[in-house]
Structure formats: structure tokens, C-alpha cells
Amino acid sequence: MIKAVRGTRDLLPPDTALWNFVEAAVRDVFRAYNFQEIRTPIFEETALFSRSVGEETDIVSKEMYTWEDRGRAASDKGQSLTLRPENTAGVVRAYIEHKLWDRGLNKLYYIGPQFRRERPQKGRYRQFYQIGAEVIGPASAGSESPARDAEILEMLATLLDRLGITDWNLELNSVGCAKDRAKFDEALRKALEPVKDKMCSDCQRRAVTNPLRVFDCKVPEDQPIIAKLPRISQFLDEPCRQHFEAVQSILKSVGVEFRINDRLVRGLDYYTRTAFEFTHGALGAQNAILGGGRYDGLSEALGGPSAPGIGFAIGEDRLVMSLKETAEGVLRKPDVYIAPLGAGMNGPAARLARQLRQHDLVVELGDENFRLKKSLPTAERVGARYILIVGENEVKADAFALKNLATGEQVSVARAELARTIQGK
Ligand code: AMP
Numbered sequence: 001m002i003k004a005v006r007g008t009r010d011l012l013p014p015d016t017a018l019w020n021f022v023e024a025a026v027r028d029v030f031r032a033y034n035f036q037e038i039r040t041p042i043f044e045e046t047a048l049f050s051r052s053v054g055e056e057t058d059i060v061s062k063e064m065y066t067w068e069d070r071g072r073a074a075s076d077k078g079q080s081l082t083l084r085p086e087n088t089a090g091v092v093r094a095y096i097e098h099k100l101w102d103r104g105l106n107k108l109y110y111i112g113p114q115f116r117r118e119r120p121q122k123g124r125y126r127q128f129y130q131i132g133a134e135v136i137g138p139a140s141a142g143s144e145s146p147a148r149d150a151e152i153l154e155m156l157a158t159l160l161d162r163l164g165i166t167d168w169n170l171e172l173n174s175v176g177c178a179k180d181r182a183k184f185d186e187a188l189r190k191a192l193e194p195v196k197d198k199m200c201s202d203c204q205r206r207a208v209t210n211p212l213r214v215f216d217c218k219v220p221e222d223q224p225i226i227a228k229l230p231r232i233s234q235f236l237d238e239p240c241r242q243h244f245e246a247v248q249s250i251l252k253s254v255g256v257e258f259r260i261n262d263r264l265v266r267g268l269d270y271y272t273r274t275a276f277e278f279t280h281g282a283l284g285a286q287n288a289i290l291g292g293g294r295y296d297g298l299s300e301a302l303g304g305p306s307a308p309g310i311g312f313a314i315g316e317d318r319l320v321m322s323l324k325e326t327a328e329g330v331l332r333k334p335d336v337y338i339a340p341l342g343a344g345m346n347g348p349a350a351r352l353a354r355q356l357r358q359h360d361l362v363v364e365l366g367d368e369n370f371r372l373k374k375s376l377p378t379a380e381r382v383g384a385r386y387i388l389i390v391g392e393n394e395v396k397a398d399a400f401a402l403k404n405l406a407t408g409e410q411v412s413v414a415r416a417e418l419a420r421t422i423q424g425k
Contacts, residue, residue: 006120007120007126014331015320017330018320018324019316022163022320023111029155030159033151037111038091040091040110041084042112044089044093046064046066046080046082048082048089049084052089054270056213057210062117063116063118064085064116066080066083067081067082068080086313087112087114088134091134091311092299096299096303100137104137106136106137107134108134108136109132111130113129116128128315130314131313132311132312134309134310136310138306138307139308143309146274149294150251152311153170156278156314157170160278163319164323168279170256171261171277171279172258172259172264172274172276174233174274174275175273176232176236176272177240180237181232181235181272183235184232184234188211191228191230192214199214200217200222202217244274266293270297270298275294276291289322290314290315291313294309296308296309334362334364334385335363335385336362336364336385336422337386337387338366339376339387340365340366340367342392352388385406387403388402402418402422
């Protein structure tokens with residue numbers, strides 16, 4: 001038997017109703033902040049990700065689904081293509097390709113699948129879904145302003161509250177600009193030199209290739225060593241420090257709570273200044289629901305003009321997981337199950353169903369060959385509130401037997417009154 005590939009999964013009803021509920025809330029909330037949707041391709045040239053995400057990151061060095069595409073002629077060397085592991089690179093590529101700076105400040109959001117060859121576990125998949133947004137544009141359009149950072153964070157707080165996820169934590173840090181990072185990098189290398197041999201094998205590698213990543217380490221024995229390492233906050237230059245202060249001050253004005261976490265460095269190379277994560281206790285080890293930050297130099301790294309930007313990506317799989325306990329009532333069950341009884345009744349029943357659906361009722365329709373003995377349990381299984389019987393006598397009278405499945409109460413209702421009765425008006 002062929003099964004779904006490891007790390008991928010089918011999203012089945014009723015869970016898909018939760019996904020749709022989340023996406024509808026996202027579209028609604030983001031619209032209030034004047035964000036508009038962008039859809040970029042699911043695969044891109046490999047170089048886009050190695051240049052933006054960074055060669056040294058786990059994503060690029062070991063997690064990408066990359067293949068060589070066939071050239072036009074058999075002798076052509078194929079192009080190296082990759083399933084997108086994240087969506088910011090694609091958005092910035094599109095920004096450059098379509099000269100979106102002509103539009104001033106761009107506020108874009110996306111919803112879609114991303115692909116990483118990670119070790120699957122609860123809350124971690126190889127095809128997973130992200131909901132993300134990017135604010136990007138020339139500095140003259142205000143893209144560098146701390147007001148944009150704070151607006152994005154406040155929007156996320158609003159979204160999570162709206163979804164009924166109240167026990168979130170916002171962790172905030174500034175990772176400075178490239179200059180600060182270079183100084184920090186040097187200080188870290190120095191501090192790691194005498195202690196790295198006592199650390200886990202991942203950290204030993206990171207100490208050489210990308211010391212910043214040591215802060216991602218979760219190995220308990222390494223924590224006392226990491227606690228003594230220098231922090232990026234000691235290396236921020238004056239403009240970066242002021243930017244960070246301004247973001248915090250706006251968050252306080254709008255009443256969004258946060259916690260400074262000076263170990264938060266995020267997994268991707270392109271971040272500058274503000275970096276953040278929202279976590280949720282109920283998720284266990286994979287407790288980050290979303291992460292994001294500023295990437296003021298990314299457009300230039302991809303050959304575009306200067307275009308400061310800030311964005312985030314929500315793990316939709318995890319968002320849906322943290323929602324499950326509160327999700328009662330999201331799924332709309334049928335209001336009524338229509339049971340045609342006997343030969344020739346499918347037509348009149350379909351006519352009635354059509355009429356009730358026009359009144360925005362959810363209608364499930366049976367078949368004239370089902371006997372009532374079969375229709376009743378079927379109506380109960382689909383969770384209908386009422387069963388409506390369409391037999392020859394009912395059609396003649398143009399009034400139908402309507403039974404409340406919870407109370408067992410049965411009444412005869414004229415066609416014109418049916419929708420209103422079912423709606424309880
Ligand atoms: P990142 O792009 O790594 O900053 O991730 C942003 C968010 O996407 C994370 O906070 C997670 O919620 C989610 N995420 C990342 N990788 C996975 C994965 N393999 N499976 C499910 N969710 C993921």
C-alpha cells in the first residue's frame with residue numbers, strides 16, 4: 001500500500017474546518033492593517049535560498065529539497081531548483097523582480113506550504129504551512145521605522161487573541177546590524193575557544209562555522225557554558241539601541257506584553273535589529289508558534305536596491321494544534337438532514353434542499369431508496385439538528401414532517417415556513 005511520504009500528512013475533515021477558520025481570521029485581521037496577499041512559486045532557483053537564508057544555516061546546509069531540473073536538450077546542464085523552505089526569500093525576489101519599490105511601502109502576506117527535510121516529530125513536518133507577512137520598501141517610505149516593527153507585533157497579538165489563544169508569550173531581542181554582529185561574532189569565537197571542546201558536537205561545529213547558532217543549543221549540559229557567553233546586547237551601536245528602545249516604548253503604549261530574551265538569535269542569517277518569537281506553553285518541545293524579525297540588508301544581498309523590511313512566519317500546523325482545545329463550535333454541522341422516502345421523491349427533496357440552502361442553511365440530503373430506519377441513524381451520525389421527511393403525502397400537502405433529533409419532537413411545517421422554523425426564528 002502506498003502511504004503519504006514521511007513527514008507529510010493529509011489534512012482531513014473536521015480538522016480542515018479549523019484550518020479554514022484560522023485562515024479566515026488571518027485574512028480579516030491582516031486586512032485591518034492594510035496587508036495584501038502575495039503568492040510566489042513553490043519552487044525557486046536554489047541560489048535564492050543559499051544567498052538569503054545563508055549557506056551555514058541548518059536549512060540550507062542539510063534540509064532543502066533540491067534537484068537538478070532537466071535542461072531543454074539532453075546535453076544541457078539542468079538548473080538547480082529547490083522547494084521553498086520559507087517564503088521571505090521568494091517575496092523579496094518578487095519585490096526586486098517587479099520593482100515593487102515603485103509602490104512605496106509594501107505590506108504583503110502569504111499562506112502556503114514550505115518544505116524542510118527535518119526529523120519529523122510532533123509539531124514538526126517536512127511539508128508544513130506558514131502564514132507570513134512582510135513590510136518592505138525604500139527607507140523613504142518609512143520601512144525602517146520602529147513603528148513598523150511595533151505594528152507587526154501588535155497585529156500578531158491581536159490575531160492570537162482573536163483566535164482565542166491567550167496564553168502566548170512574546171520574546172523580543174535585537175540582533176543589531178551587520179557591524180554589531182561582526183564584533184559579536186568575534187567576541188563569541190574568542191569566548192568559545194577555551195570551552196568548546198566541552199560542548200556537544202553540534203556546538204563544536206557551530207563554534208567554527210557560525211558561533212551565533214550556539215544559542216540555539218538545547219543540550220542541558222551546555223547551558224551553564226552558554227549562560228556565560230557574551231550577549232549581542234553588549235554590542236549594539238547607538239542607532240540600533242535607539243531603534244530597539246523605540247519598539248519597546250510603542251509596545252508599552254499599545255499594551256502588548258513582551259519579555260526581552262537576549263539569547264534569541266533566530267535561525268536565519270538575514271535578520272538585523274528586531275528579532276522575535278511567540279511561544280505557547282501547550283505545544284511542548286516545539287513551542288514556537290511563530291518567529292520573525294527585521295532583514296534590512298536582504299534585498300541588497302539578492303542584488304536589489306536597499307529595501308529595509310520586517311516580517312514573520314507563523315507555523316500554521318502549530319497554530320491549529322494550540323487551537324484544538326478551544327475549537328468547539330468552529331465546525332458547522334448540518335442544520336437539517338432531508339430524507340426522501342420512496343420512489344420519485346429524490347426530485348422534490350432536491351428542490352427543497354436547494355430552497356433551504358439559499359437561506360444559508362447547511363443541508364445533507366439522503367436517497368429515496370433509504371428506509372427511515374436507515375435515514376435516522378445517518379442523520380444522527382452527520383450531526384444534523386433536524387431530520388425532514390419528504391414522502392408522497394408531504395409533497396401533496398406541501399407541508400413536511402420535521403423532527404428535532406435532540407428532543408424527538410415532531411411537527412408538520414409548511415414549505416414557506418421551513419427555513420424560519422429550522423433557523424429557530
Ligand atoms: P522559521 O521560518 O524557521 O522562522 O519558522 C517559523 C515558524 O514556522 C516556526 O515558529 C514554526 O512554528 C514553524 N515551523 C518551522 N519549521 C517547521 C516544521 N518543520 N514543521 C512545522 N512547523 C514548522
